[in-house]
Amino acid sequence: MLRRILLLAVVACSGLAFAQDKLSTHWEELTAPDFAKAIQQSQGTCILPFGILEKHGPHLPLGTDLLDVRYAVLHAADKEYAVVFPEYYFGQIFEARHEPGTVAYSANLQLQLLQETTDEMARNGCKKVLIVNGHGGNEHLLPFFAQAQLERQHDYVVYVLGLVDVPGGPPHKTEVDMHAGETETSSMMISRPDLVHLDRAKNESGADAARLKLPDPLYTAIWWYARFPEHYSGDGSAASRAVGEHKMTGWIEAISSSIRAIKADQNSLKLQNEFQEKAKHPLDTRQ
Numbered sequence: 429m430l431r432r433i434l435l436l437a438v439v440a441c442s443g444l445a446f447a448q449d450k451l452s453t454h455w456e457e458l459t460a461p462d463f464a465k466a467i468q469q470s471q472g473t474c475i476l477p478f479g480i481l482e483k484h485g486p487h488l489p490l491g492t493d494l495l496d497v498r499y500a501v502l503h504a505a506d507k508e509y510a511v512v513f514p515e516y517y518f519g520q521i522f523e524a525r526h527e528p529g530t531v532a533y534s535a536n537l538q539l540q541l542l543q544e545t546t547d548e549m550a551r552n553g554c555k556k557v558l559i560v561n562g563h564g565g566n567e568h569l570l571p572f573f574a575q576a577q578l579e580r581q582h583d584y585v586v587y588v589l590g591l592v593d594v595p596g597g598p599p600h601k602t603e604v605d606m607h608a609g610e611t612e613t614s615s616m617m618i619s620r621p622d623l624v625h626l627d628r629a630k631n632e633s634g635a636d637a638a639r640l641k642l643p644d645p646l647y648t649a650i651w652w653y654a655r656f657p658e659h660y661s662g663d664g665s666a667a668s669r670a671v672g673e674h675k676m677t678g679w680i681e682a683i684s685s686s687i688r689a690i691k692a693d694q695n696s697l698k699l700q701n702e703f704q705e706k707a708k709h710p711l712d713t714r715q
Contacts, residue, residue, distance in 0.1 A: 453505040456514045466511050467553035471691045474511040474554035475683075476545065477501040478570065480519045480563040483527035485608030485660040487628040488616055490529040491517070492608070497562025499619035500676060504683035508691075510558070513549065518542070519566045523652045527659050542573055550584035555697070556690050558587045560683055564607070567591060581704040585696045589686050594678030601666040604636055609662020614672035629664035636661070 451466045452458055455474075458466055467474075479494025489495065494517050505512050517531065518541050524530040533541070546557050561570055570588045577586050602610045616624050640654040655661075706713045 453502055453512050455511050470510045472553055472555040473687060473691050474549050474557055475501050476513045476516055476557060476559045478519055478559055478561050478566055479517045480521050481517050481531040482521045482524040483529060483659045485664050486631040487625040487664050488608050489623045492616055493563040496615050496619050497560055500679045501560050501683055503680045507684040508687040510687050519563055520569045521565050524659050546586055555584040557584060558686060558690055560589045561591055587690055592679050592682045594675050597674030598670045602663050604662045606661035608660050608664055609634055610666040611675060613664035613667035615675050617667055617669050618672040618676045626665060632658045632660050634660040634662045
């Protein structure tokens with residue numbers, strides 16, 4: 429009996445030691461010494477989950493995009509280790525300024541803050557920064573930010589993973605489904621089911637108001653408000669955990685695959701440096 433108790437005590441201590449040795453994926457949870465170990469373990473690969481604060485119909489939290497993208501990123505980092513930056517919501521959301529709870533920073537501040545954030549991440553050893561987008565309004569901002577990295581030389585690389593379309597899965601019940609509708613509500617049923625108020629989903633209409641008649645290639649900023657003035661697109665009451673699980677599983681896999689590819693990438697920084705050297709003397713560049 430005594431031997432069994434001693435054996436159980438040894439196993440318990442071993443489990444505790446393992447738990448203490450396992451590095452958190454959360455930047456903010458790491459001690460300074462452990463942060464240095466985490467950078468080494470992640471091969472300098474860090475993730476910036478990019479969300480927003482905006483209205484999500486009458487039934488989902490303002491931080492839906494932030495909560496969903498962090499859920500997906502943290503689960504991906506558990507599969508393929510990387511250091512995950514804290515909550516970041518300083519993106520583009522001018523189209524929802526008329527709704528309560530929306531926080532819309534100026535365009536200049538969005539770019540400046542993002543640049544200084546990735547610069548600081550790199551100064552702390554993150555030489556490969558993956559920005560994972562969780563908000564449709566950032567889909568133009570983030571590729572532009574990544575392209576703007578060629579404006580001057582950096583000792584790190586910015587990668588952007590835009591919104592991920594996960595094909596297949598359970599059949600959807602709705603056709604209009606762009607914001608706080610069936611898919612997004614289903615995803616929140618996985619990431620934070622306690623914040624989903626499905627009984628309120630029909631309190632507002634998410635129908636397309638179709639108030640602009642312009643050809644598809646023509647763009648104007650008011651297009652979203654013209655179609656969905658309540659900042660709600662679709663019908664969240666059609667949501668299901670099955671749809672949410674399919675979406676989240678596919679998203680997590682896409683992120684973890686991206687982390688693996690980034691860790692293996694040995695060429696991007698070399699090519700960036702080569703480009704910057706040539707950019708100093710464009711007339712000397714061989715044609």
